[in-house]
Amino acid sequence: MSTEALVVNGLVKNFDGIRALVDFSCSLQQGEILGLIGPNGAGKTTLFNVVSGFIPPEGGKVTLKGKDVTGNAPYRIANRGLSRTFQNLRLIRQISVLDNVLLSFREQSGERLWNLFFRWRRSRDQEAANREEAMALLEETGLASKAGDPAEDLSYGQQKLLSLVCCLAAKSNVLLLDEPVAGIAPEMIDKMLGIIRELPSKGKSVMLIEHNLDAVMQVCDRVVFMDAGAKVSEGTPEEVRNDPKVIEAYLD
Amino acid sequence: MDVQIIANGINASVTIALVACGFGLFYRVHRFFHIAHAMVIASGAYGTQVAWKWFGVSPLSSILCGIVTACAAGCVIEAAVYRTLRVKGAGPLVLLIASVGVFVFLQNVAALVFGNDPLPILEGPARTVSVLGARVSWIQITALIATVALLLGTHLVLRWTGFGLAIRAIADDPHLADLLGLPAERGRSLTAVLASGLGGVAGIVLALETAASPLMGLGPLMFGVVAFIVGGGGLLGTVLAALLLGLTQHLGAWVIGSQWQDAIAFIVLLAFLLVRPEDFLGKKLRKAAV
Amino acid sequence: MDYLLHILILIGIYVILSTSLNLIAGYTGLLSIAHAAFYGVGAYVAALMALKLHSPFLVNIICAVFLSGLLGAAVGIPSLRIHDDYFVIATFAFQVITFSILNNWVSFTGGPMGLPGIPQPSIFGLEISSHLAFLVLVGIFCALTLWITQRIVQSPFGRVLKAIREDEVFAQTAGKNVAAYKVLVFVIGAGMASVAGVIYAYYISFIDPTSFTVMESIFIISIVIIGGAGSLWGPVVGAVVLVTLPEILRFVGMPSAIAANVRQILYGGLLVAFMMWRPRGFLGEYAFHSGEARE
Numbered sequence: 144m145s146t147e148a149l150v151v152n153g154l155v156k157n158f159d160g161i162r163a164l165v166d167f168s169c170s171l172q173q174g175e176i177l178g179l180i181g182p183n184g185a186g187k188t189t190l191f192n193v194v195s196g197f198i199p200p201e202g203g204k205v206t207l208k209g210k211d212v213t214g215n216a217p218y219r220i221a222n223r224g225l226s227r228t229f230q231n232l233r234l235i236r237q238i239s240v241l242d243n244v245l246l247s248f249r250e251q252s253g254e255r256l257w258n259l260f261f262r263w264r265r266s267r268d269q270e271a272a273n274r275e276e277a278m279a280l281l282e283e284t285g286l287a288s289k290a291g292d293p294a295e296d297l298s299y300g301q302q303k304l305l306s307l308v309c310c311l312a313a314k315s316n317v318l319l320l321d322e323p324v325a326g327i328a329p330e331m332i333d334k335m336l337g338i339i340r341e342l343p344s345k346g347k348s349v350m351l352i353e354h355n356l357d358a359v360m361q362v363c364d365r366v367v368f369m370d371a372g373a374k375v376s377e378g379t380p381e382e383v384r385n386d387p388k389v390i391e392a393y394l395d
Numbered sequence: 396m397d398v399q400i401i402a403n404g405i406n407a408s409v410t411i412a413l414v415a416c417g418f419g420l421f422y423r424v425h426r427f428f429h430i431a432h433a434m435v436i437a438s439g440a441y442g443t444q445v446a447w448k449w450f451g452v453s454p455l456s457s458i459l460c461g462i463v464t465a466c467a468a469g470c471v472i473e474a475a476v477y478r479t480l481r482v483k484g485a486g487p488l489v490l491l492i493a494s495v496g497v498f499v500f501l502q503n504v505a506a507l508v509f510g511n512d513p514l515p516i517l518e519g520p521a522r523t524v525s526v527l528g529a530r531v532s533w534i535q536i537t538a539l540i541a542t543v544a545l546l547l548g549t550h551l552v553l554r555w556t557g558f559g560l561a562i563r564a565i566a567d568d569p570h571l572a573d574l575l576g577l578p579a580e581r582g583r584s585l586t587a588v589l590a591s592g593l594g595g596v597a598g599i600v601l602a603l604e605t606a607a608s609p610l611m612g613l614g615p616l617m618f619g620v621v622a623f624i625v626g627g628g629g630l631l632g633t634v635l636a637a638l639l640l641g642l643t644q645h646l647g648a649w650v651i652g653s654q655w656q657d658a659i660a661f662i663v664l665l666a667f668l669l670v671r672p673e674d675f676l677g678k679k680l681r682k683a684a685v
Numbered sequence: 686m687d688y689l690l691h692i693l694i695l696i697g698i699y700v701i702l703s704t705s706l707n708l709i710a711g712y713t714g715l716l717s718i719a720h721a722a723f724y725g726v727g728a729y730v731a732a733l734m735a736l737k738l739h740s741p742f743l744v745n746i747i748c749a750v751f752l753s754g755l756l757g758a759a760v761g762i763p764s765l766r767i768h769d770d771y772f773v774i775a776t777f778a779f780q781v782i783t784f785s786i787l788n789n790w791v792s793f794t795g796g797p798m799g800l801p802g803i804p805q806p807s808i809f810g811l812e813i814s815s816h817l818a819f820l821v822l823v824g825i826f827c828a829l830t831l832w833i834t835q836r837i838v839q840s841p842f843g844r845v846l847k848a849i850r851e852d853e854v855f856a857q858t859a860g861k862n863v864a865a866y867k868v869l870v871f872v873i874g875a876g877m878a879s880v881a882g883v884i885y886a887y888y889i890s891f892i893d894p895t896s897f898t899v900m901e902s903i904f905i906i907s908i909v910i911i912g913g914a915g916s917l918w919g920p921v922v923g924a925v926v927l928v929t930l931p932e933i934l935r936f937v938g939m940p941s942a943i944a945a946n947v948r949q950i951l952y953g954g955l956l957v958a959f960m961m962w963r964p965r966g967f968l969g970e971y972a973f974h975s976g977e978a979r980e
Contacts, residue, residue, distance in 0.1 A: 195858070221860035233855040235848050237970070246844055247859045253841035254861070256869065260836065270841060313859065428770050479961055487770045488716060488973040489960050492910060495903060496956025503946040503953065613899075617781065620774060658785035661778035668767050668775055 147206075148173045148317050148348035149194065149225075154203035156189055156372075163189040164200065165372040171317070174343040177350045178363035178380070182392065186372040187352045188230055191319050195227050196220040207317065222249060226310035227319035230352075232302055236295035240286060240305055243294050244277040245270075247309040280308050284338065300327035307338060318342065320351040324358050336362050360384070368392070400645050402529035408641025409535075409542045410597045414619030415626065415633045416546055417593030423566040423628065424586040427490040428620070431472050431497040432594055433612030437505060439465035439595025440602035440611060444509075444516055458599055465595020466588050472497055473587040478580075505609040513606035521604075538600045545593060550630050552589075562586055617657070621664045690816035694888060696928045697823030698881045701830045703908040703920035705877035710906065711914030711971050712838055713870050714850030716769075718902040719760050719776035720878055722783035725897030726753045727879025728886040729787060732800045735887075742806035742813075742887070749883045750876040756783070757875025761868035780899050788894040799893025806887045819888050826884060830877050835917055837873075846870060847915075850971060907952050911959055913969025922967050927952055 149171040156164040163186045171177050179187050192198040194205050196217035205213045212220050226247075235243055251273065252258045253266035281287040284304055289297060297305060303323060310318050323339065324332045332355075340362055342349050353359050359366060359380060366383040368376040376386040383389055414436060421429045442464025447457035476493055485493075521532035553559035565572045565582045573579050597615060598607075618640060626636030640663075644656040706720045730749040734740045740748075756779075763775045787794050794800070806813045806822075813822055837843050848856040849863055856863050886892050904927070912923020931948035939947065964972035 197854070197857075216862075217854075217857040218860050218862050221858055227858055229854075233852055233858070235851045235855060237851055238844070238847055242844060245841070246848055246856075249860050251841045254845055256837075256842060256873075259840050259842055266840065309859070428774065476957060476961070483961070485960070485964075486974050488773075489964055491770050491773060492716075492973060493957050493960040496907075496953045496960065499900075499903065499907075499949050499953030500957065501953075503949040506946045507943065507950075617777075624774070652789075654789045655785065658782045658789075661781045665763070665775060665778045665782075668771060668778075669763055 146173045147171065148208060149350065150204075150206040151190070151194060152204045152206070154190070154193055154205070155201045156186075156193055156198065157201060162372050164193065164203075167203070167369075167372060167374055169367050169374060169377065171348050171350050172365075173348055174346070175348055175364045176339065176343060176362055177348075178359040178366040179350060179352045179369060180354070180356065180359055180366060180383075181369035181375070184371075185369040187369055188321055189372075190369075191227060191321055191352065194220075195225060195319060221313070221315070224315045225317045225319065226313045226315035228303075228306045228310065228321050228323060230321045230325075232299075232306065234294045234302055234306055234309075237293060239291050240281070240294050240297065241274070241277055241290040243305060244280060244308055244312045245273055247312040248273045248277075249313055277312060280311055284308055285334070300331035303327055304331070304335060304338075307335065316347050318347055318349045318351075320349060322352055322354065324353065324355055332358065356384075397649070398528040399530065400649050401642065402526070402531055402535075404642035404645040405539065405638070406531070406535045406641070407644055408638040409538050410600055410615055411618045411622050411641055412546065412634050412637035413542055413593050413597035413600070414615045415622035415637050416549065416630060417590040417597070418616065418619045419623040419626075419628065419630075419633050420549070420562075420586060420593075421590040422623070424562060424583055425477065425490075427487040428494065429477075429590075430491065430494040430616070431501065432469075432590070432619075433616040434498055434501040434505070435465050435469045435472070435591045435594045436598035436601075436612035436615060437502075437607065437609060438468040439598030440607035441505065441509060441598075442595070443599050443602060444514055444607045447516055448514075461599045461602075462592055462595045465598065466591045468501075469587045469591025469594070470584065473584060478583075502609045509607070509609065511609060513608040513611075514602075515606040516602050532604075534600070534603050538604075541596065542600075545596060546630070546634060549589065549593070553630070558582075558585065614657075618660055621660045624664060625667050687816050690820050692929065692932055694816065694820050694823050696924050697820070697827045698885055698888075699905070699908060699924040699928055700827050700921050701823075701881040701884075702878055702905050703912065703924050704830050704834050704917075705874040705881075706905055707909045707914060707916075707920045708834055708837065708846075708877075709870055709874040711909055711916070711919070711969065712843065712850065713846045713867065714971065714973075715761075715764055715867065715870070716773050716906070716973065717760070717776040717871075718773060718899060718906055719779040719783075720874075720905045721897045721899065721901035722760075722780045723753045723757060723875040723878035724882040724885070724901070724905075725783060725787055725894070726756055726875075727882025728892045728897070729794060729800070729882075730879070731883040732803050732886045732892055733794075735803055735806075736800060739804075742808050746880060746883050749879045753879030753882075754872040754876040757871040757873075758868050760875070761871030764867045764871070765864045777899065780902050784894055784898055787897060795893075797894060799891060800886075801891045803886055803890040803892070805890070813887070819884070823884055823888075826880055830880070831917070831921075833873075833877070838917065842866075850915075904952070907956055909966075910969075910973075911952065911955050911966050913966035914973070915965070915971030916968045919966055919968040 147170045152168050154164045154167045167190065181187055193200045196215050199214040204211060207220065207223055207225060210223065212223060235246065252262065252269045258266045278287060278290060281290050286301060286305060294302065294305060307323065324335050336358055339349060363380055365378065366380050367374055368383050368389045370392045375392055376383050376389050418429065418432050439461045443457045443461030446452040446460035447454065452460065476497055477490060480490055480493055521534055523530045523532045553563060561577045561582045564577055565579050569579060598612065601611060601615065622637040622640050623633050626632035640660060647659050648656060702720065702724055710716045727749040730752050731745040734745045734748060760776060760779050764772055767775050788797055813819060845856060845861050845866055849866060853863050908923035908927050909920050913919025930951055931944050934944040934947055935941065959966055
């Protein structure tokens with residue numbers, strides 16, 4: 144059995160003449176936290192978009208837990224066990240915090256029309272069970288008191304935490320986190336990093352994009368440095384930090 | 396093939412082109428579908444009607460009155476409804492709904508004031524001449540010449556004047572235009588005037604050829620929307636699409652009957668929207684811009 | 686008394702129409718002006734079957750729902766590629782095309798002359814002929830429509846619909862097959878609207894295309910918007926208000942011809958006013974904000 148949770152091979156993506164991904168390859172090992180760093184416009188979020196199926200690549204392959212998912216619809220890739228967060232923070236702001244978490248559970252019987260009318264009790268019971276589990280997740284992360292509030296009422300940091308909780312509710316084992324601690328207060332950063340650090344012990348593999356190099360150093364097992372759509376350096380945080388190519392890219 | 400059909404087709408495309416270009420200009424600057432434009436078209440017709448038949452004003456001045464009425468209607472709608480909503484940050488859907496409300500409102504006011512029945516302006520059959528074997532009326536010839544002049548003029552204004560440059564800048568990037576100190580609000584108002592003027596002329600042409608009625612603008616607006624979308628959003632494309640639509644309708648009428656022309660136009664539109672779901676500004680229409 | 690019953694029956698028909706459209710436009714955020722097409726298909730299928738095949742009421746309703754559902758799927762599929770206000774134009778296209786077929790396929794639908802002489806329905810041996818009987822019939826289907834809608838919107842399925850309305854991308858990330866939900870909600874909404882059409886056809890016993898125009902679609906979406914998109918009772922309030930409005934005018938002595946125009950002036954004005962000051966309508970939760978700002 145492969146120890147690689149996620150492998151991307153030779154990804155190519157062009158937008159209107161801009162080469163966003165240039166023959167990019169890397170792999171995420173099972174149970175590791177991989178940091179993806181690089182200057183703005185390096186193609187990090189584009190990589191996430193291609194992996195999660197929102198943008199089809201012009202070339203290359205994405206393999207999730209041994210299965211080729213290149214160019215699949217985002218919802219299909221999600222159901223294969225991949226969750227992601229977004230740089231510009233996506234949530235359903237008009238519904239409650241709890242509803243956001245409940246939405247994220249997979250395989251809900253009550254989401255099928257047939258079950259709503261002909262297996263009502265089963266749907267109702269599963270929903271009640273999910274509700275308990277959702278509240279437990281919210282308790283763990285300290286958001287339980289806000290469960291009934293609309294998601295838009297949360298602070299920015301709490302919203303970021305909520306999107307992480309949604310990933311946990313989905314029980315995905317591959318998580319793509321796009322700038323999970325950007326723009327939030329230091330106490331919240333510590334809290335988020337604490338949760339992220341625990342994820343491998345729960346069987347999850349994480350790739351995260353971050354500009355906050357401190358956070359990356361603290362939490363990542365390995366780091367990939369990207370610039371202009373290509374991989375420039377790869378290794379432990381220390382190795383990458385001291386790589387002359389990386390230093391040169393930052394000084395550019 | 397009968398030359399008459401081609402002549403009829405060209406005549407039809409004249410009003411479609413006027414409506415489509417006005418509507419399209421408005422859309423490119425304001426970024427929403429101004430359905431109430433159908434009533435701007437009608438107000439051009441009614442303005443001419445009132446001046447000509449009620450006050451006995453000379454034909455040329457009546458037409459001018461009609462154009463002014465249309466421009467005024469467009470400006471009032473823009474200032475009273477759209478600007479208020481814009482200030483509140485309303486999105487294109489809210490603006491579209493409000494525009495539909497304005498249309499329903501004004502259409503019924505017109506029905507109350509003028510009645511639901513069509514009001515012709517000219518009496519009796521129009522004098523016709525023979526051009527290359529087809530019968531065309533003097534109204535049709537004048538309309539064609541006037542339309543070509545107006546659309547050419549619009550193109551020149553947009554291309555070569557400061558005002559036109561400002562409009563194009565606002566259409567492309569409203570935020571940048573604001574930052575550059577271009578008078579965005581004034582640009583929007585003037586666009587409304589120009590678009591309404593074109594629509595008013597279309598209404599006047601239709602009223603002179605047939606009659607004025609409260610719902611007269613809805614049909615031309617529908618075809619104008621089709622021509623604008625199929626034409627890809629630029630002035631030339633819109634005109635070509637209008638020409639194509641007018642010719643297709645009359646050719647189609649000759650082949651399978653004129654009652655199907657609405658359906659044909661909209662099947663073309665649907666096919667186009669499905670195959671090429673792109674905004675004219677080149678961005679993808681798909682919401683999944685991640 | 687008959688007059689009062691007539692008004693209540695009309696309210697019932699419009700409650701079914703607006704509630705079904707609310708599911709599509711209010712809960713899922715797919716603004717549509719094609720609803721009169723589904724309404725019309727329901728009416729015409731029932732009328733044609735009753736007149737030509739003499740088939741019973743229940744069979745006709747099932748066929749009407751089925752065929753209208755197919756049309757619903759046809760309208761829903763473009764929503765996967767076309768969004769927001771462009772999608773509204775696409776639904777407009779479907780509405781016009783459907784009306785054109787009803788109005789011009791004279792040999793089948795009777796064209797502008799319509800279909801007269803629709804027989805009274807008989808259900809399990811009971812003849813439905815009096816106003817009271819029709820009111821009960823409408824009432825039952827109203828209750829059924831509201832119950833089905835409530836079950837849907839208060840369930841995980843309904844939660845996905847609201848998610849699609851607010852942020853399709855997030856819904857996809859959560860593993861939801863957005864495309865399937867969109868098409869399905871159109872099928873359901875179209876099916877429910879066709880029931881209103883069936884009842885209308887039997888009640889008035891004569892139908893023609895002028896009852897199913899784009900202006901009718903606009904009226905139905907206005908009920909949803911004014912009553913309140915995205916709430917269960919909003920469309921009911923909207924239907925009551927907008928259907929009784931012209932009747933109140935008539936009571937005040939306004940002549941019928943003027944009342945028709947004044948009614949539309951009022952609801953056109955209400956649409957604009959609500960968009961300016963309370964886009965979510967009386968009871969609604971959804972204010973038609975755009976998911977993504979157009980760059």
